Amino acid sequence: MSKFKDRLKYLFTTTKGLILMAIAFIGIIAAVWGTLSGPLAEIGVKDITIDLLNMDMIEKEREGRLVMMYHSIAMIVCAICAYLITSHVPMKKGYKTLINNLATFSYMIIMVFGFGFAYWGHNWTFHAVYVAGMSLMYFVGILLAIALWPWNKDYYLEPGSEYSHLKSGFDMERAAFFTVVVATLGSAAVGAWAGAYFSNGFEAFLAEDTIRYPFKTYQMKAIVGHLHIMLALIGIVVTLVFGRWYDMKGIWHKLSMPSMIVGSIVLTTGSLSVIWTEAAHVIVYAGAVFSMLGGLFLVIYGLPKITRERLDEQGIKKPTFWQGLMALFHDPLKFGILWQMIFMNFNVSGIGIFMAVRLEEIFRIWPHRDERIELSGHWHILSAIIAVLVLSYVADRMGVKGKVRQWTGWLLIIGSNVAFAAATQYEMKRLYVSEFMQQSVTNTLMLLMDFGLITIMILLAAFLVWRLIDLFKADGKWSVELKEDSFAASIITDFKDKSMITDVEIAIDQGVSQ
Amino acid sequence: MKLTRILIVGLLAVGLLAGCGQVPEAPVGLSQFTDSGIDPNSWARVPAGIFLTGQYDLQVDLDYEYEIMVTEVTNAQYAQFLNEALAAGVVRIAPGDTIDGYDHLKGGAIRYEGNAVFGHYEGDEYNSGRHEEKIPAGDYVLFPFEDIASRINFDGSRFTVKEYYENHPVTMVSWFGAKAYADFYGYRLPTELEWEKAARGMDDNRPYAWGDLEDKRAASFYKYGNPFQTKNGWTDTAPVGFYNGKTYGNYQTIDAKSPYGVYDMNGNVAEWVGDIWLELHDRVFKGGHKNTYAIDGRVWKRNSAPPQYVSPNVGFRCVRDI
Numbered sequence: 076m077s078k079f080k081d082r083l084k085y086l087f088t089t090t091k092g093l094i095l096m097a098i099a100f101i102g103i104i105a106a107v108w109g110t111l112s113g114p115l116a117e118i119g120v121k122d123i124t125i126d127l128l129n130m131d132m133i134e135k136e137r138e139g140r141l142v143m144m145y146h147s148i149a150m151i152v153c154a155i156c157a158y159l160i161t162s163h164v165p166m167k168k169g170y171k172t173l174i175n176n177l178a179t180f181s182y183m184i185i186m187v188f189g190f191g192f193a194y195w196g197h198n199w200t201f202h203a204v205y206v207a208g209m210s211l212m213y214f215v216g217i218l219l220a221i222a223l224w225p226w227n228k229d230y231y232l233e234p235g236s237e238y239s240h241l242k243s244g245f246d247m248e249r250a251a252f253f254t255v256v257v258a259t260l261g262s263a264a265v266g267a268w269a270g271a272y273f274s275n276g277f278e279a280f281l282a283e284d285t286i287r288y289p290f291k292t293y294q295m296k297a298i299v300g301h302l303h304i305m306l307a308l309i310g311i312v313v314t315l316v317f318g319r320w321y322d323m324k325g326i327w328h329k330l331s332m333p334s335m336i337v338g339s340i341v342l343t344t345g346s347l348s349v350i351w352t353e354a355a356h357v358i359v360y361a362g363a364v365f366s367m368l369g370g371l372f373l374v375i376y377g378l379p380k381i382t383r384e385r386l387d388e389q390g391i392k393k394p395t396f397w398q399g400l401m402a403l404f405h406d407p408l409k410f411g412i413l414w415q416m417i418f419m420n421f422n423v424s425g426i427g428i429f430m431a432v433r434l435e436e437i438f439r440i441w442p443h444r445d446e447r448i449e450l451s452g453h454w455h456i457l458s459a460i461i462a463v464l465v466l467s468y469v470a471d472r473m474g475v476k477g478k479v480r481q482w483t484g485w486l487l488i489i490g491s492n493v494a495f496a497a498a499t500q501y502e503m504k505r506l507y508v509s510e511f512m513q514q515s516v517t518n519t520l521m522l523l524m525d526f527g528l529i530t531i532m533i534l535l536a537a538f539l540v541w542r543l544i545d546l547f548k549a550d551g552k553w554s555v556e557l558k559e560d561s562f563a564a565s566i567i568t569d570f571k572d573k574s575m576i577t578d579v580e581i582a583i584d585q586g587v588s589q
Numbered sequence: 590m591k592l593t594r595i596l597i598v599g600l601l602a603v604g605l606l607a608g609c610g611q612v613p614e615a616p617v618g619l620s621q622f623t624d625s626g627i628d629p630n631s632w633a634r635v636p637a638g639i640f641l642t643g644q645y646d647l648q649v650d651l652d653y654e655y656e657i658m659v660t661e662v663t664n665a666q667y668a669q670f671l672n673e674a675l676a677a678g679v680v681r682i683a684p685g686d687t688i689d690g691y692d693h694l695k696g697g698a699i700r701y702e703g704n705a706v707f708g709h710y711e712g713d714e715y716n717s718g719r720h721e722e723k724i725p726a727g728d729y730v731l732f733p734f735e736d737i738a739s740r741i742n743f744d745g746s747r748f749t750v751k752e753y754y755e756n757h758p759v760t761m762v763s764w765f766g767a768k769a770y771a772d773f774y775g776y777r778l779p780t781e782l783e784w785e786k787a788a789r790g791m792d793d794n795r796p797y798a799w800g801d802l803e804d805k806r807a808a809s810f811y812k813y814g815n816p817f818q819t820k821n822g823w824t825d826t827a828p829v830g831f832y833n834g835k836t837y838g839n840y841q842t843i844d845a846k847s848p849y850g851v852y853d854m855n856g857n858v859a860e861w862v863g864d865i866w867l868e869l870h871d872r873v874f875k876g877g878h879k880n881t882y883a884i885d886g887r888v889w890k891r892n893s894a895p896p897q898y899v900s901p902n903v904g905f906r907c908v909r910d911i
Contacts, residue, residue: 117812134796135644278645287893289718289869442894511738511901512610514823
């Protein structure tokens with residue numbers, strides 16, 4: 076019995092256990108709901124899934140179902156972000172425990188009752204519990220903002236600290252986390268306002284379906300602003316967490332953190348200002364420049380760092396170009412995270428700018444459906460890139476080592492990049508192939524996308540199966556991680572310096588506590 | 590290492606291949622099933638009265654009755670129109686890229702190859718909408734007959750339909766081309782509401798003309814596997830009225846007409862409707878097509894494009910007042 080309790084304790088109280096459980100739920104959702112569209116639907120798997128699970132699929136409710144599905148998955152991702160923040164940013168233990176527990180409880184009831192309402196009839200109690208769960212998750216955000224309060228002098232940095240700070244010791248990184256959380260709360264409130272308006276009349280729509288409406292209501296515009304900024308903010312949070320994980324410091328940290336703060340504020344303002352001004356895009360571009368610079372500084376800091384660390388391990392002081400390159404590529408998980416940030420520019424940011432520049436030649440000419448495909452592809456790729464980044468990070472933290480680490484890392488990079496590049500080509504295909512001639516192109520691109528996505532899904536499944544089997548072992552990795560988490564908590568609670576947290580986390584991940 | 594090289598080279602090769610479009614081969618059913626038995630010259634009467642429109646069933650009263658074509662306009666019908674209109678001097682033939690009044694054709698999806706039929710359009714009222722393009726009075730492409738996707742030939746004096754395509758819905762026709770046809774015969778393009786009512790009937794909120802559920806025997810959507818789908822997944826048009834309960838070889842259809850007896854309202858080809866939106870130059874086409882999923886064919890869904898747009902997936906039908 077105590078062993079069972081220990082496993083529950085691992086899954087529900089440790090950062091690694093919580094993340095593992097959340098990823099498992101996302102994996103299951105992706106596997107099952109992925110059969111309802113795309114190639115698997117074309118070959119008839121959709122019908123099998125619907126019959127097998129007795130899903131209630133009324134055509135006119137499709138948009139509503141999707142909105143609930145997106146939100147249910149998004150809340151799991153928000154919970155993961157909360158776990159990452161509480162794991163990496165110094166805060167009182169009570170806050171960490173409360174935030175993690177409440178985030179877990181929230182996403183679970185959102186997931187169960189959200190999917191229950193959307194796909195298995197309309198029990199309005201389910202809907203009420205789903206909304207209550209969303210409200211609880213909002214409260215988690217408020218708690219996070221309180222816990223992260225950057226003006227708390229307990230968390231001011233020492234003079235001369237290598238981390239970005241003001242003269243007073245005000246921690247800019249803490250402020251960046253705080254800013255993103257507050258921006259998320261504001262953006263969620265705007266989404267809730269518009270969502271409440273539409274769901275009050277039981278109407279649901281996908282934003283990409285409304286883009287060609289010449290007249291949009293404030294609430295419709297609010298939905299557009301909301302969905303853009305929420306994904307961007309998740310991207311910024313994840314980037315900030317990676318900065319902590321790479322223990323970013325020095326000049327790049329000092330440049331990056333103010334950039335992230337300004338970027339988050341301007342980007343949020345710009346995205347939401349679509350409600351009242353046509354100049355929203357200009358503000359968004361300005362905000363994006365700052366946010367992307369923040370990310371770029373992490374890449375500039377991170378790539379030489381992982382290279383240097385590998386060369387130090389090898390004892391090479393004056394490496395040749397080739398040795399340097401091999402050192403850079405040595406750890407595909409850590410390299411992968413930085414590479415994906417670069418690669419994202421080719422698939423998401425670059426495409427966005429290209430489309431904006433050639434607006435008159437593309438969106439004024441293309442049929443709405445082609446524009447819709449471009450938009451859907453755009454945000455699916457961005458979501459998937461964030462997912463792959465988190466997976467790489469989790470694989471690293473969960474102790475994937477040796478040859479498995481090499482295969483996992485490289486297959487994640489190759490699989491995701493092939494899929495994203497093909498998806499980008501797919502969404503842009505109207506530029507180079509006509510509707511009449513496109514079939515061979517779409518077939519090839521779909522094949523590449525499937526190859527990439529299936530590779531990622533197989534890796535995820537293998538990872539989850541590995542950890543599931545581990546849970547059945549009395550002295551599996553889970554038991555070690557449980558001890559480590561308690562050990563880390565006992566140390567970290569007393570530390571107010573984030574560098575110590577990172578040192579302890581790294582030491583634990585390398586097995587020092589054993 | 591060898592495996593990695595093979596993988597990279599393979600991916601590059603596939604990537605390069607992906608950049609090359611191919612002219613689709615003729616599907617097996619094209620020569621076998623040329624006529625569905627449904628008369629494309631027939632009309633269905635839609636009575637005056639209330640019906641439910643849109644995804645959320647807004648009650649609308651169309652307080653007049655009208656007739657709508659039972660099927661989309663076929664290639665044979667459109668070729669006849671072109672011959673008559675050419676003889677009457679209503680249309681003219683010119684190179685397809687000599688389009689005036691619109692400057693943005695070369696970088697986008699609208700590409701015309703070779704000569705095209707041009708006709709006059711009186712122009713849209715311009716209201717300075719944020720994304721509105723000017724559609725001034727002028728001659729516009731109605732039908733780019735030399736484009737590779739066209740199913741109608743011109744021998745220098747007469748328009749004729751390519752073999753087997755007589756009863757297929759006309760495609761590669763712009764909104765101007767659809768309107769020109771309707772104007773020539775004293776018809777008009779249906780409004781979006783008229784189109785939706787004809788598809789849905791008076792009393793219920795069905796998403797598809799035949800009922801509530803997607804059905805692969807009821808319409809031609811992407812990879813539905815009808816006799817007009819080629820081996821590589823491309824689907825050609827089916828003859829109008831194809832989904833009428835008949836069996837074609839081994840392929841069984843259901844009678845997918847709407848409550849008013851109108852065929853092909855979902856799938857096969859999408860259909861231009863006549864509405865001109867305030868502050869938007871786009872025109873709407875409805876019903877989804879053989880290259881979309883069924884979700885895009887639900888009666889309330891819209892697709893839209895500039896009126897110059899032509900596509901192998903878009904045709905039209907007309908209405909006439911009673």
